[in-house]
Amino acid sequence: MKFMLIWRTTSDTVWDNYGDIDFDKMIETVGRFNEEMIEAGILLAAEGLADPSDNGVVVDFSSEPPVVTDGPYGETKELFNGFYLIDVPTKEDAIAWAKKAPIQGPGFATEIRRVPTIDEFPQDNEWIQKELAWRKANNQL
Template sequence: MKYMLIMRATDEGWASLENADMDEMLETMGRFNDELIRAGVLLAAEGLEDAAETVVVDHSSEPPVVTDGPYGETHELFGGFYILNVSSKEEAVEWAKRMPGQGKGFKTEIRRVPSIDEFPQDNEYVQRERAWREATGQL
């Protein structure tokens, strides 16, 4: 069985990361990622861009309504995701509008997934992850 571990934070939590040491964060996450890799359970691990860059496609009306920014109601829970390789946010929005099985009460949040190339390449754990991705055909 596959599971996604979704990391969420309050506004206070995000604020605490503003002055965090990136190398320390990468090392901490890198050690955890190494454990997952050694256990043979890691299929994919990605962070998401800031929610301020989100686009939401609301399927409550026809045609679906597109708005900037994440939805904020806590009763709207994450139910799954697709990762698409598209050329732009607008192309991702077009795919989301066409997603089957959507209707009233469904929204699709769209966020860019930063690539490994956007992290400090001299970091040991970024280098290990890059090697793992290359070895498993994910890069």
């Protein structure tokens, strides 16, 4: 089963506690964790997001037309900072990997969400068939 491990912080200020950490050391720590997942054969994708969050935008569909708001996001209680996409047998395995996250401490959390496979959707649906064809053409099946 595929799971997405989503890195979250309660705010940009959480990173202030890491200001004195050597960037190369942090990259090495994360790199070792990535290497462990690669060697275990479970890592499908991993990306971090650029800091600070004030360079991002939100497209809010609560009104017509949608409203675009520049960051930072004062009303947001948690910021999405990056993710891993892993393929493990069970949710418990995903939890075990999340507990090994290389950056931990107060204000950090990892959300775990299962990613459904394409075969869980109605196979006779025109749009599912188009996506299947696209995935086959791009060696994603």
